[in-house]
Amino acid sequence: xxxxxxxxxxxxxxxxxxxxxxxxxxxxxGVMEIINIGQxxxxxxxxxLIYVLxxxxxxxxxxxxxxxxxxxxxxxxxxxxxxxxPLKRDRIMLSILVTFGVALVIEGLLGLIxxxxxxxxxxxxxxxxxxxxxxxxxxxxxxxxxxxVVLLAALYFLIYRTKFGASLRALMENRTAAQLIGIPxxxxxxxxxxxxxxxxxxxxxxFGATNSFNPGSSYDLISRLLVIIVLxxxxxxxxxxxxxxxxxxxxxxxxxxxxxxxxxxxxFIVLVIVLLVRPQGLFGQVAGRKQ
Amino acid sequence: MLxxxxxxxxxxxxxxxxxxxxxxxxxxxxxxxxxPNGAGKSTVLRVVSGLLRPRTGEITxxxxxxxxxxxxxxxxxxxxxxxxxxxxxxxMTVRENVRLGAFMLSDRALVNRRxxxxxxxxxxxxxxxxxxxxxxxxxxxxLVEFARCLMLDPQLILLDEPSMGLDPKTLRQVFERVKxxxxxxxxxxxxxxxxxxxxxxxxxxxxxxxxxxxxxxSHEDVLSNPEISQLYLGGTISAAPKTSIS
Numbered sequence: 001x002x003x004x005x006x007x008x009x010x011x012x013x014x015x016x017x018x019x020x021x022x023x024x025x026x027x028x029x030g031v032m033e034i035i036n037i038g039q040x041x042x043x044x045x046x047x048x049l050i051y052v053l054x055x056x057x058x059x060x061x062x063x064x065x066x067x068x069x070x071x072x073x074x075x076x077x078x079x080x081x082x083x084x085x086p087l088k089r090d091r092i093m094l095s096i097l098v099t100f101g102v103a104l105v106i107e108g109l110l111g112l113i114x115x116x117x118x119x120x121x122x123x124x125x126x127x128x129x130x131x132x133x134x135x136x137x138x139x140x141x142x143x144x145x146x147x148x149v150v151l152l153a154a155l156y157f158l159i160y161r162t163k164f165g166a167s168l169r170a171l172m173e174n175r176t177a178a179q180l181i182g183i184p185x186x187x188x189x190x191x192x193x194x195x196x197x198x199x200x201x202x203x204x205x206x207f208g209a210t211n212s213f214n215p216g217s218s219y220d221l222i223s224r225l226l227v228i229i230v231l232x233x234x235x236x237x238x239x240x241x242x243x244x245x246x247x248x249x250x251x252x253x254x255x256x257x258x259x260x261x262x263x264x265x266x267x268f269i270v271l272v273i274v275l276l277v278r279p280q281g282l283f284g285q286v287a288g289r290k291q
Numbered sequence: 292m293l294x295x296x297x298x299x300x301x302x303x304x305x306x307x308x309x310x311x312x313x314x315x316x317x318x319x320x321x322x323x324x325x326x327p328n329g330a331g332k333s334t335v336l337r338v339v340s341g342l343l344r345p346r347t348g349e350i351t352x353x354x355x356x357x358x359x360x361x362x363x364x365x366x367x368x369x370x371x372x373x374x375x376x377x378x379x380x381x382x383m384t385v386r387e388n389v390r391l392g393a394f395m396l397s398d399r400a401l402v403n404r405r406x407x408x409x410x411x412x413x414x415x416x417x418x419x420x421x422x423x424x425x426x427x428x429x430x431x432x433x434l435v436e437f438a439r440c441l442m443l444d445p446q447l448i449l450l451d452e453p454s455m456g457l458d459p460k461t462l463r464q465v466f467e468r469v470k471x472x473x474x475x476x477x478x479x480x481x482x483x484x485x486x487x488x489x490x491x492x493x494x495x496x497x498x499x500x501x502x503x504x505x506x507x508x509s510h511e512d513v514l515s516n517p518e519i520s521q522l523y524l525g526g527t528i529s530a531a532p533k534t535s536i537s
Contacts, residue, residue: 163394166391167394169380170391173382174374178380181371
């Protein structure tokens with residue numbers, strides 16, 4: 001029983017980090033109606049940037065985020081301007097192709113620079129653990145979770161307590177009406193995309209500190225992130241959070257009580273059941289609502 | 292004239308929806324555009340509000356060319372459009388919806404003053420301030436949209452089928468508010484499927500068909516024209532050239 005509880009706790013902690021990575025993806029879809037397939041590659045890019053700062057400048061992983069997050073925000077603006085903004089129609093389909101292309105370029109360049117050898121971010125807290133109420137918890141899982149809580153709270157504040165957030169929500173709900181009240185659609189979209197990419201920097205750090213990774217790690221990541229936003233409901237931030245935690249808890253608990261081999265399968269069975277009952281996902285809107 | 296469209300051609304993709312529209316809107320009037328589906332009525336509003344760039348032709352507002360301006364530029368000139376079919380933001384509160392109407396204003400005191408004014412004109416805005424806009428009835432949502440558009444204190448209001456989905460009693464209330472907005476000194480350009488109701492509150496009527504203005508005149512003249520009834524029974528207006536009735 002203790003093992004199951006411990007697995008559930010680890011699932012919740014890791015789920016928080018996945019929520020961080022998925023929130024950018026679902027936010028981008030909600031506002032811009034595009035699917036950024038490159039999100040996984042951007043997470044890995046974020047992990048490598050921290051890796052470089054740690055190796056070359058001996059910067060702490062969390063301190064490194066002060067550099068990588070603004071950097072990735074700027075990179076997001078550049079991607080949006082160069083590849084996403086020119087898409088005027090069939091945006092969902094074309095955005096998948098375009099951002100997949102971006103992902104391939106990022107993966108190729110990372111492979112060229114870092115080779116395909118697996119690496120892992122190092123700090124004292126990536127290997128140390130502590131005991132609480134009889135459970136052993138790794139510091140990095142707790143720190144990663146806390147980082148996610150702080151960033152998601154900041155994101156919540158931005159979206160629900162600022163004028164920019166109001167414009168972003170308006171855009172998510174009715175693009176035409178948002179344009180007609182003077183919301184600068186292109187600027188809000190670009191900033192949203194930038195925020196989504198900046199969040200991958202943080203997600204990448206947490207991912208790289210808990211997993212070994214190489215440039216090809218993005219494929220597994222993006223498939224998981226897509227599943228999370230589909231389960232949570234495309235465009236729903238709360239949905240992404242719940243789905244992330246649900247996914248990781250189910251996987252971790254299944255691994256303990258049955259076998260790690262079945263953990264992904266069990267999660268997908270849950271996904272199929274949810275989608276049969278609610279095709280729009282847990283918190284998604286029925287298609288056709290937007291104009 | 293406050294607004295003039297001259298030989299405006301516009302469309303989507305490869306086709307022209309508007310095929311040389313000529314239209315004039317007098318300052319302080321209600322002008323109602325009617326016509327069958329696909330006539331290009333809503334497209335006229337879209338080219339005026341900047342949602343759609345005209346391919347050729349001229350649009351002037353207060354004597355100034357506005358063709359090709361984007362929606363923010365158009366708004367800053369005092370032209371607002373209320374979009375067709377429930378354009379409130381359903382998950383946001385009524386107050387948030389109305390406040391967003393002043394998105395382009397940075398003077399908080401002015402925004403608060405305008406909010407008080409529209410709350411007085413539209414009591415539902417105050418009564419349901421903290422309710423989600425999506426929980427209001429269709430008629431109430433229309434009133435919230437009107438309140439939102441007044442936050443910029445516009446001179447010209449473009450209304451796209453405000454009667455859509457409303458029962459007759461609610462429709463009367465909504466149209467009373469349209470009339471009240473005109474009496475408050477604003478000019479209204481209205482697109483309506485419900486021709487009788489729309490023309491009933493208008494000073495000027497315009498009939499469109501196949502991307503062109505076919506008839507125009509005072510609302511009584513347009514309503515009494517025998518070709519109008521034929522149009523709404525599925526026929527077409529036989530007179531190809533534009534006919535001025537008044």
